[in-house]
Amino acid sequence: MTDTPKKISLRQQIEAVRFAETRQRTLIGGDTLRELRPPREAEYDMQRLGSAARTLEWLQQHEDEIRAFLTLPADAREAVLRHGMTMGQMCLELAKREAIAKAGGPVR
Numbered sequence: 001m002t003d004t005p006k007k008i009s010l011r012q013q014i015e016a017v018r019f020a021e022t023r024q025r026t027l028i029g030g031d032t033l034r035e036l037r038p039p040r041e042a043e044y045d046m047q048r049l050g051s052a053a054r055t056l057e058w059l060q061q062h063e064d065e066i067r068a069f070l071t072l073p074a075d076a077r078e079a080v081l082r083h084g085m086t087m088g089q090m091c092l093e094l095a096k097r098e099a100i101a102k103a104g105g106p107v108r
Helices: 010-028 039-061 063-071 074-102
Strands: none
16 A cells, blocks of 8 residues: 555445445354455455545544534535635634724724
């Protein structure tokens, strides 16, 4: 596996996790696990599972922000997605002006 893994789609990651689930179910059922895929495909499964783990770790690291975003009404989420950078800059400018006003600076 390389230092910078290639991007693997969510669909492929889900497929790898489902296949790992099938393998585990086979073992739990008392069956012996024969090689279900050729070595080349098995290596790709490992890459996909690693990618799935990294995706889940990223989601976990950003869980609070994701949950906060999802609590917004649908029209607000759409506005953020459509105008996110502009809205962010406007909010920062407004916060800056409010801080200046609270500190006794120029009136708005």
